[in-house]
Amino acid sequence: MELNELKKTWQEAKPVQYSRKELDSIFEIKTRRSLKSINRSMLTDAVFMVLVTAGFVSITFILGLKSRYIISGELLFIAILLCLHYRIKHLTLSRINLSENNITEAILQIIKKVKGYLLLYKVLTPLIAGGLFILYQVNTNFYNTGIYSLPRPAFTIGIALSTGILVLALTHFITTTMYGKELKRLKQMYKDLAHGKNY
Amino acid sequence: MKQEEKEFLDQIDLHQNIVHKVCRMYTNNKDDHDDLFQEILLQLWQAYPRFKGNSKLTTWMYRVALYTAISRNKKKQRLVSESIDSKAYEYYENHDPYRYENLRMAISTLSETDKALVMLYLEEKPYKEIADIMGLTETNVGVRLNRVKKKLKEILVIR
Numbered sequence: 001m002e003l004n005e006l007k008k009t010w011q012e013a014k015p016v017q018y019s020r021k022e023l024d025s026i027f028e029i030k031t032r033r034s035l036k037s038i039n040r041s042m043l044t045d046a047v048f049m050v051l052v053t054a055g056f057v058s059i060t061f062i063l064g065l066k067s068r069y070i071i072s073g074e075l076l077f078i079a080i081l082l083c084l085h086y087r088i089k090h091l092t093l094s095r096i097n098l099s100e101n102n103i104t105e106a107i108l109q110i111i112k113k114v115k116g117y118l119l120l121y122k123v124l125t126p127l128i129a130g131g132l133f134i135l136y137q138v139n140t141n142f143y144n145t146g147i148y149s150l151p152r153p154a155f156t157i158g159i160a161l162s163t164g165i166l167v168l169a170l171t172h173f174i175t176t177t178m179y180g181k182e183l184k185r186l187k188q189m190y191k192d193l194a195h196g197k198n199y
Numbered sequence: 200m201k202q203e204e205k206e207f208l209d210q211i212d213l214h215q216n217i218v219h220k221v222c223r224m225y226t227n228n229k230d231d232h233d234d235l236f237q238e239i240l241l242q243l244w245q246a247y248p249r250f251k252g253n254s255k256l257t258t259w260m261y262r263v264a265l266y267t268a269i270s271r272n273k274k275k276q277r278l279v280s281e282s283i284d285s286k287a288y289e290y291y292e293n294h295d296p297y298r299y300e301n302l303r304m305a306i307s308t309l310s311e312t313d314k315a316l317v318m319l320y321l322e323e324k325p326y327k328e329i330a331d332i333m334g335l336t337e338t339n340v341g342v343r344l345n346r347v348k349k350k351l352k353e354i355l356v357i358r
Binding site for chain 1: 204208211212215216219222223232236237240241244245246249250251253254259262263265266269270298299301302305310311312315317320321322323330331332333334335347348351352355
């Protein structure tokens with residue numbers, strides 16, 4: 001028996017068909033409910049990130065660092081992470097453009113975009129963390145001496161670099177934990193489809 | 200119900216056989232079939248506002264449905280392979296249950312992407328359309344289908 005012979009068997013299988021009433025009911029109950037659940041989950045994430053941001057600002061005030069540069073820097077830091085996180089979630093959850101692309105192209109586009117955002121994470125996070133540390137040192141020095149400068153430049157830059165490297169390692173670990181599985185799944189799908197193409 | 204929702208459901212109602220066929224290829228019982236149908240419907244609804252009509256509506260539906268099925272089955276691969284049972288052809292009643300069982304058994308050995316190719320082939324879609332849906336060249340479709348046919352022949356000959 002060959003595949004061609006099975007065409008008839010496939011086509012003769014009793015068709016499954018929902019009535020319009022059933023279809024409307026599935027859409028009302030399942031589709032709408034699932035969308036609500038997805039939106040609720042995104043909202044929970046957003047609230048969590050807002051709370052973290054508020055926490056950062058509070059700590060700054062508690063420590064008595066009233067510099068608007070530090071606060072702005074922290075907010076920028078959180079905002080960038082928040083944007084990247086949402087963009088990746090958005091891309092992998094529901095922005096698969098299959099209207100203009102075939103399945104293989106759509107998957108490749110998502111892989112490229114997610115990789116790009118992960119690279120941004122890894123470049124921006126250590127830079128901002130290092131930068132914030134230097135700003136913190138400059139501010140502390142200003143409160144102590146009244147001069148806007150680094151107290152021990154070589155030492156401070158060394159610590160900033162170490163902070164950057166540490167944050168880079170941490171970012172790598174966190175992004176791999178958060179998005180690694182999804183990225184691996186997408187790559188495997190692409191590999192299966194493209195059979196031998198490199199990406 | 201909003202006008203856009205009504206239009207969408209009209210289209211789904213008209214072409215629901217596409218979604219059912221994908222569900223049939225990727226599931227083995229009624230519960231899984233219904234679950235996958237709902238998941239595909241959700242993906243179609245989310246993607247509907249971005250459908251610009253650059254391709255045929257049915258081509259777009261195949262793409263979304265197959266993508267959803269392939270990615271879902273990757274996640275549930277183990278569960279699906281464990282759930283192959285006699286309910287498969289009880290639900291998809293057929294004139295020739297023996298042949299249908301053979302077909303399902305053979306299909307269950309294929310990779311998720313090969314299942315998509317076989318489904319489109321069984322639906323007698325031209326290579327050009329298969330290539331357009333999957334993102335392969337027509338030659339590649341031919342080569343891969345030949346490979347799948349050979350593999351299935353070996354399995355089906357044993358039966």
